[in-house]
Amino acid sequence: MRIYAIVNADDFGLDSGINRGIVEAHCRGIVTSVSLMPTGDAFDEAIALAQKHGDLAVGVHLTLVEGRPVLPTEKIPSLVTADGGFVKTPWEFLKRWSAGQIRLGEVQQEVEAQVAKVADQGVRIDKLDSHMHLHLLPGIFQTVVEVGRKHQIKGIRLPREEFRWRGLGCTAGSAKQIVLRCLSFLQARCVRSAGLFCPDSLCGIAESGQMTERALLRTLSSLKPGVTEVMVHPGYRDAGMERWPLSHRYRREKELAALTSWQVKELVKRLQIELVSYRMVCP
Numbered sequence: 001m002r003i004y005a006i007v008n009a010d011d012f013g014l015d016s017g018i019n020r021g022i023v024e025a026h027c028r029g030i031v032t033s034v035s036l037m038p039t040g041d042a043f044d045e046a047i048a049l050a051q052k053h054g055d056l057a058v059g060v061h062l063t064l065v066e067g068r069p070v071l072p073t074e075k076i077p078s079l080v081t082a083d084g085g086f087v088k089t090p091w092e093f094l095k096r097w098s099a100g101q102i103r104l105g106e107v108q109q110e111v112e113a114q115v116a117k118v119a120d121q122g123v124r125i126d127k128l129d130s131h132m133h134l135h136l137l138p139g140i141f142q143t144v145v146e147v148g149r150k151h152q153i154k155g156i157r158l159p160r161e162e163f164r165w166r167g168l169g170c171t172a173g174s175a176k177q178i179v180l181r182c183l184s185f186l187q188a189r190c191v192r193s194a195g196l197f198c199p200d201s202l203c204g205i206a207e208s209g210q211m212t213e214r215a216l217l218r219t220l221s222s223l224k225p226g227v228t229e230v231m232v233h234p235g236y237r238d239a240g241m242e243r244w245p246l247s248h249r250y251r252r253e254k255e256l257a258a259l260t261s262w263q264v265k266e267l268v269k270r271l272q273i274e275l276v277s278y279r280m281v282c283p
Helices: 016-027 043-052 090-098 104-119 131-136 140-150 168-194 213-221 239-243 252-259 262-270
Strands: 003-012 033-036 057-062 125-130 201-203 226-232 274-276
Touching: 003 016, 003 057, 016 043, 016 239, 016 252, 033 043, 057 104, 057 131, 090 131, 104 125, 104 140, 125 131, 125 140, 131 140, 131 168, 140 168, 213 226, 213 252, 213 262, 226 252
Parallel strands: 003 033, 003 226, 003 274, 033 057, 057 125, 201 226
Antiparallel strands: none
């Protein structure tokens, strides 16, 4: 079997600096696919860039935390705060969800609105994923699958990353890997029954926002036969990022440098890794 890698840049549309970095990582580097945020500050610019670079595959990065919703707040009161925006952290969202305060009907309306916002621009949507992986939560995942099937979207992200212990200093990242892998295992049957496609594995959770050249070389060297999604976050940091505090720790310029590194591109060639997108491997 051959080794296929979907190198996917998250947060397209969040901010102009991120858009610029992602397009550079595609044109000069190994990025093949993006996850577009319908609620991002630079959504319109991202749409224009996606239309200009037709070989850049596009998925939707569904957002239920940070920023503001697509729908009027009165239609989705369980998803917003008093200021009309989404809750600011995944932990606040999880607190509402675990208490049964998140209404799935409202989630479906907002997810539908976000997908429609992208589809209405004439952009082909290849897959669905989400900001902070919240689409994996029980109930919400099934809702996302329903919306995907309605729009004939064939791919969905399951962050099934192989666990690698990185020492006590990386305990939080290791715990995140375990939780997301368990949730992915829980939802795999739903994916199969819905006839959707997801890669055999995913890399980049442990290095989320920290995918340096060294980390990327290590990641690519560890790829196994089959299809792996490599999740990355390239970009340029600018003033607009202040509105998105969950991304402050991301070293986007370092990731951009890694993705455009000649050493990385030579390794891809030497290992005969075939760079693909969801649309190229979906059955």
